[in-house]
Amino acid sequence: MKKNLIHIAYLLILIFISACSSDGKVENQVMEDELLFNQVGYTPHAAKKALIRTNSGFFKVLDSDGNKVLEGKPSEWQTWEESGDSVRSIDFSELNKAGNYSLQLEGSKQSYAFTISDRPLEELAKAALKSFYFNRTAMPIEPAFGGKWSRPAGHPDNEVYVHASAADQNRPEGTVISSQGGWYDAGDYNKYIVNSSITTYTLLLAYQINQSYADNFTIAIPETGNGIPDIINEALYNLRWMMTMQDPNDGGVYHKLTTKRFDDFIMPHQASKKRFVVQKSTAAALDFAATMSYASRVLGGLNSETTELSRTCLDAAHKAWTWAKQHPDILYEQPSDIHTGAYDDVNLKDEWFWAASEMYLSTGDLGFLKSLNSFYSTPEVPTWKKVGTLGVISLLSSSKSSEFESYQFDYLNYVDKLLEIEAKSAYHTCIDTMAWGSNSDIANAGLLKVIAYKLSEADKYKISIQNDLDYLFGRNATGYCFVTGFGDKSPMNIHHRPSATDDVVEPVPGFLIGGPNTVVMDDCGSDSGRSSFPAKSYIDAECSFSTNEIAINWNAPLVLLTTICDAYDMKD
């Protein structure tokens, strides 16, 4: 509420200033940012490109003493259909010395500060992982770990009801089960297996592909120092919850754990509505099987505690797979009395592929190999409902990769297509359809490039990853750095219940907001000022669940990208 008032006052001042030009004429348009750039910082050898919206004939870079260290010319104007505007590109990649600089455009009074340093992403990478801790259910966020965002525990989930849609002989409607732990999915307080699966997988992958770095990557959470790397510690908090969503009687997996309607905007500990496990679905069983199977490989051998857990994971995966085979077509259908996120999907070919791939890699059983080959389709940017490429990534990153050469060919071919789109793009971006959660598409495209780089060691992927970072950190049509707590222009009013209702002005840090899109235009009413151009259609308002919410599946690829780039990838 307090934040809303501050926001409204700020907007009124901005509107007043921009409405009265010096000659008293009223201008209708609020000034747009003239420079769009990565506000988090660059490593010395990274490609450094910004976008401008001015007619400047040249730009200058000054060092901290005010000396000119570089001068250059902007490119020609180029248009992007998604943003409905034109921009020009400036390139200051030549600058490769650590330091604090300022950028000046000819004819502009503004000077823009930016930094080049060895590890510009370290803090952000830590915050991105820590955001999962902040979204933990069923445990207090202690001041020692959460600082000013500490809060009491919410949603213990030790008394969860079996919903009519999930009832059977063993667990009739109203049966009480315990399903503790895990993360809140997003700005809401529910827990969903489909979305948890891709998220947990992605965090485990972030560990697996970057082990020596991740072994020493600590973020100050209660488990830090327990002999398990913090990325794994955090993933385990959700993995253990996921296990409780499997019915021990038949191996089926509940689609979600939820209230009937979204909780109000209250702090987690103030919420007291009844929670239910709702309908077992084939998608939940397959995503669960895939994640458990992958987890069993990652956890096996870490230490004695996780080796034990690794066996439990594989066992759970087998049971879920068997259930899915017996119930191959149970699509999630939202019961009429349930009104929370559906994560429903009508095409499960990719879920079958992912699960079969992970099962094959964990067991070597040729039956799974046959299965996965029959469900294969060409790669795509992963989302919660498009998980096939996760299977491809696992196969290609495994010791069995030589069995999948044609998949590798398709994979690199697809990533090359992304690079082609990017090369033609005014905004240097490879995503040209802005979906709900468009920022996670950018981050997941970056994830695909990381894997492509690991497979081929071709520099072009590395250069391209920088474009994804730049987009997310400010070089986009809104000028926002889309990660809370970072950048000069950063979301303040995210659709996240704790951030909205605690007494702290700043939102919980480290969250990647969903980002611009035009899928839902009236979440803040019909006259909220949202642009009709998808890449600009974003408002930093609490009500904008379609553009300004946060979600675990959006943050996980941010963790992967920033940790790997912080580790080594962008350094040389």
Ligand code: 9MR
């Ligand atoms: O990320 C999901 C997006 O792809 C869907 O279009 C949208 C509407 O169904 O739901 C999004 O997921 C939300 C989920 O349903 C509930 N928790 C918040 C999620 C992020 O907005």
